[in-house]
Amino acid sequence: MVHCAPGLELDLYNQNKLADFLRVRPPTFSSTTNPVEAGDWLHNIEKKLELLHYTDQEKVVFASHQLQGPASEWWDHFRMNRAGGQPITWEEFTKGFNKTHIPAGVVALKKREFRALKQKDHTVAEYLHEFNRPARYAPEDVCTDKERQEKFLEGLKDELSVTLISHDYVDFQQLVDKAIRLEDKKNRMDNCKRKMTVFQEAQGSSQRQRIKPLQIGEPSSAGQGQSQQLNIGGEIKSETNESNEVNIEQANQLVEVQQDQSQENNSSGREQQVCFNCYKPGHFARECSKPKPQQPQVNNIVVTGANAVPVASSRVASSSVTAQPPVSKQQ
Template identity: 25%
Template sequence: MPPRRAQTRAAATQQAPTAPNETQSIRGFLVSMMSWMECQEWRLTEGSTPSIQENMGTLLKEFRHVNPPSFRGEPDPMVEDRWRAQLEKIFIVMGCTKEQKVTLAIFLLDGEAEQWWELVSRSAKPGAMWNWRAFCDWFKKKYFLSNVRQKKVKEFETLQQDKMTMAQYKAHFVELLRFASHLIADEDLKAQRFKLGLRGVLRSHAVAQKLPTYDEVVDLALVIEADLEDQLRDKDQRRDGKGKKKVQYPRPQHPLPRSQQ
């Protein structure tokens, strides 16, 4: 049996695997692709390295340990956007290369999304889809239609707090801002748009303070909301205290002494 180092050196000279054919599963293709990437890394470093299977297993083990979300091809662009954003955070922590990002992202595709990828990868040029930016561009074209994006932009422009709490309003604001970032050129515009969506007294206080940054507006609104809730709670307690009537219990009737009967 040839030594492992010789096997690795020989494998490093192989060409990158092509897109999966009709008889090859996409997961089998991913195994081949990851093996090839590990070989190329060894070829560049010319140093000792664990076996391909060990490296691949370690990467997948670390990735699955953080419980990454799968994607089944939901038509909701918010689901697609959150999925990619969560993966980006995981990739930063793991220090993944561009090729590893694509490989791990494909590993999470399921259902309709996995079928879509199989069709796309067969028609694309060899190696064209193994760049993270290119993968995201293809992904957006499929699951993030322009008319849907315009709908989200319009929703951001008309967003109002209404009955939402400050925490809920802030979360919705940040989520929609991802689709309308081109409308917010600087921190001041971001703060102004957030203030316009606040309800009633919160907006009045925020506008009066003329705070320049988004974070300052959010902090002020949270403080005011908490104060208003405390005032309302105290008012309810006082009203409940005044509204309660003292219960009058009947006095016990003791029998008279025999001498007074």
């Protein structure tokens, strides 16, 4: 059996530990103009060192091994200025690194940023990421898990925090899980409401397009141009769509009567009158030389029954119908 010298065994032991450390791929650090990046490097290195359960002295040795360029030069000067060659503890290493690469002004700025942090338009997962980064610059605000929960709830949207705040949680991670699930549930409910609103608006628009009031003389939408009306007495009147012209003729006659009355009061109004037969100015329909259009035949269909009531026809079925002006009834 071959025995190694004590110094050689120690070197082999340290080499094995260094190999284990490099196996977890620790990041290197040289220099940066962004102090936050320096803080991120130190934070990542510390997590990997804790994973391998190194001693305080070993943490300093392996962390300094990852310093390059200007950062490595800083470390050399830091060791040389150490009085009496005393070993440097991990706490002293981190304080010296932060003082050089993370100015106190940046730390104060990050503290204010953390204390004013709100979720706003971010998702819960995005808010959690923004919450964790500056939290390490204000450790006094989140010393305990309870304080961390309170600070996280304070920055959440009101629609989430008002529900979550009424419950107690075992730890911070349980609170985060509940917040993510609650957010997902609310998003699905909002999507359903949005789809329902769009559907109702589309239905209302479709109905407004289908329900259009008929104008005088406008044909009915029935397949053969006929319309049926049922009165209270049980009478069904079937009319062709051309029968609307009778109403037009009656309206023309009524307008002519009004024009006659207006002409007596204003002799100069004749020049402004329009014929309702040929639609030319200067004369009335009764004076028009052009023939009047032939009026259609109107048929009345009366349905008899036990409750049928005789209804007097207001139209005369003939090949030629002369419409008379409507006569107002005296009460």
